[in-house]
Amino acid sequence: MMEIFELDVIKRVFLVVSLIAPIAPLIGIFLLFRRYAFFADTLAHVGFLALAISVFFQFNALWLLIILSILVALCVEQLRMKGKLPAEGSLSFFLYSGVALSVVFITFSGKTSSVISILFGSLSTVSEEDFYLIFIGTVFCSIFLIRYFRKMLNVCIDEDIAHASGIDVALVKTIFAITVALTISISIKTMGAFLIGSLMIIPPLSAMQLTKSLKGTARLSIIYSVFSSYCGIFLSYYSGIPLGASISVVLIGIFIFSFFLKNLKR
Amino acid sequence: MKNENLKLLDLNRKTLISLWNVTYSTDGITILEDIHFEIKEGCYLGIIGPNGAGKTTLLKLILGILKPTVGEIKIKGLSPEEYLKKQPIGYLPQRISQSLFEMPITIEELIRSGIFSPSEDTVKWALDLFNIYPLRKKSLRELSGGERQKAFLARALIAKPKILLLDEPTTGIDPQARDELLEILERLNSEYGISLLVVTHDIATFAHESKCILCLNRKVVCLGEPQRILKEEYMKLLYPEHNVFHPMV
Numbered sequence: 001m002m003e004i005f006e007l008d009v010i011k012r013v014f015l016v017v018s019l020i021a022p023i024a025p026l027i028g029i030f031l032l033f034r035r036y037a038f039f040a041d042t043l044a045h046v047g048f049l050a051l052a053i054s055v056f057f058q059f060n061a062l063w064l065l066i067i068l069s070i071l072v073a074l075c076v077e078q079l080r081m082k083g084k085l086p087a088e089g090s091l092s093f094f095l096y097s098g099v100a101l102s103v104v105f106i107t108f109s110g111k112t113s114s115v116i117s118i119l120f121g122s123l124s125t126v127s128e129e130d131f132y133l134i135f136i137g138t139v140f141c142s143i144f145l146i147r148y149f150r151k152m153l154n155v156c157i158d159e160d161i162a163h164a165s166g167i168d169v170a171l172v173k174t175i176f177a178i179t180v181a182l183t184i185s186i187s188i189k190t191m192g193a194f195l196i197g198s199l200m201i202i203p204p205l206s207a208m209q210l211t212k213s214l215k216g217t218a219r220l221s222i223i224y225s226v227f228s229s230y231c232g233i234f235l236s237y238y239s240g241i242p243l244g245a246s247i248s249v250v251l252i253g254i255f256i257f258s259f260f261l262k263n264l265k266r
Numbered sequence: 267m268k269n270e271n272l273k274l275l276d277l278n279r280k281t282l283i284s285l286w287n288v289t290y291s292t293d294g295i296t297i298l299e300d301i302h303f304e305i306k307e308g309c310y311l312g313i314i315g316p317n318g319a320g321k322t323t324l325l326k327l328i329l330g331i332l333k334p335t336v337g338e339i340k341i342k343g344l345s346p347e348e349y350l351k352k353q354p355i356g357y358l359p360q361r362i363s364q365s366l367f368e369m370p371i372t373i374e375e376l377i378r379s380g381i382f383s384p385s386e387d388t389v390k391w392a393l394d395l396f397n398i399y400p401l402r403k404k405s406l407r408e409l410s411g412g413e414r415q416k417a418f419l420a421r422a423l424i425a426k427p428k429i430l431l432l433d434e435p436t437t438g439i440d441p442q443a444r445d446e447l448l449e450i451l452e453r454l455n456s457e458y459g460i461s462l463l464v465v466t467h468d469i470a471t472f473a474h475e476s477k478c479i480l481c482l483n484r485k486v487v488c489l490g491e492p493q494r495i496l497k498e499e500y501m502k503l504l505y506p507e508h509n510v511f512h513p514m515v
Contacts, residue, residue, distance in 0.1 A: 164357035
């Protein structure tokens with residue numbers, strides 16, 4: 001049973017989820033506050049494109065993924081702020097573009113078998129080089145959360161109120177967009193492009209069933225996220241289910257449990 | 267209006283906000299035209315006018331959220347952006363997104379968000395000011411409309427602003443909550459010296475509460491003390507199709 005801990009690749013995955021699992025749901029709370037969960041999905045599908053390009057050109061794609069996700073995140077935020085396109089419209093455009101172009105690159109690469117791990121995550125796709133980039137990304141996201149948590153909360157409450165409080169709303173939104181892109185980029189290899197959103201959204205959504213406060217939601221969603229990530233690694237290793245899907249299955253269970261517990265309390 | 271009428275409150279007080287020939291247009295439509303007046307420190311100004319008169323736009327121009335197409339706005343001699351870098355302005359918008367009330371955030375967390383690392387005493391002061399200390403652990407979704415208004419006002423005040431801009435603060439709350447709110451606003455103005463600019467449709471109430479009334483309908487229709495301004499002749503200019511003249515004022 002414990003041979004799982006003897007494999008370097010599994011040790012690395014444990015380290016990676018220990019880094020991303022506490023960050024992803026905190027970012028997810030802000031996305032829920034802003035009714036912007038679709039933003040994470042769009043960036044994840046752009047991530048799919050970056051990984052498809054890497055399969056086609058046969059190189060490690062994490063840095064490309066980071067750059068492409070940040071560019072699209074900034075583009076979407078600018079279009080939204082300047083009112084050039086409806087927010088949902090620009091998100092949909094980038095989402096479908098990401099999927100369509102990914103399919104083109106994957107088809108021409110002739111490696112359609114790699115699609116499963118790109119879409120649903122894998123225990124073995126995180127390289128040593130990836131780990132260092134993920135570590136740096138985690139540090140950046142943590143700095144954002146520590147430095148900008150109150151400001152971002154104000155922007156989520158009401159942008160005009162935030163402005164009146166002396167907060168540079170445009171700057172905070174831009175840094176938040178970069179942080180979301182970075183969180184998705186560093187999580188995508190383990191969670192997969194289709195399921196990274198679940199690690200960001202389901203833990204806070206589950207926690208919200210049981211807590212009334214922001215602090216309580218943040219704490220409980222981190223516990224849910226870390227617990228489901230560790231359980232997901234075991235489930236994936238012993239069942240062969242892709243890692244992202246395993247983690248998401250545990251998260252779904254947690255949500256159902258929280259939802260019924262809330263209704264039992266009433 | 268003659269320019270001598272456009273300086274509010276006594277002349278000994280310093281100018282707080284000045285608008286110089288401000289015009290604001292968007293998409294080819296002029297929302298506000300040639301707005302020119304000054305407000306002194308410690309004022310309690312009620313801003314009235316029909317729907318679409320530009321009342322909310324005026325507040326957003328003062329806050330620097332919108333930029334004037336023509337003209338200049340100064341707060342204590344600074345542009346709104348410069349002023350906000352030094353001192354926050356308390357602001358209560360007309361509408362808070364309903365989705366916020368589905369989120370898990372307590373009154374205390376909302377109030378704490380208004381300032382970096384507030385002390386326990388400051389938080390308690392803001393909660394006590396609005397008599398919502400017992401509700402501090404309640405989530406926003408559990409509160410009535412009046413309690414939410416108080417919570418947002420407490421949040422606006424925790425940073426101890428010198429200016430408070432309120433957009434329709436009494437809309438959607440019952441008469442008892444409205445009276446409580448008005449009493450608190452009066453205290454903020456008289457005891458704490460906070461200058462208040464209140465956009466309202468509740469003319470009769472604010473005629474009693476505020477020290478000055480600004481009648482707006484894309485332009486400044488009239489400006490001055492309530493007893494002088496709230497007369498039938500001015501109200502007919504402001505609301506030509508309705509009889510809103512209230513005998514109480």
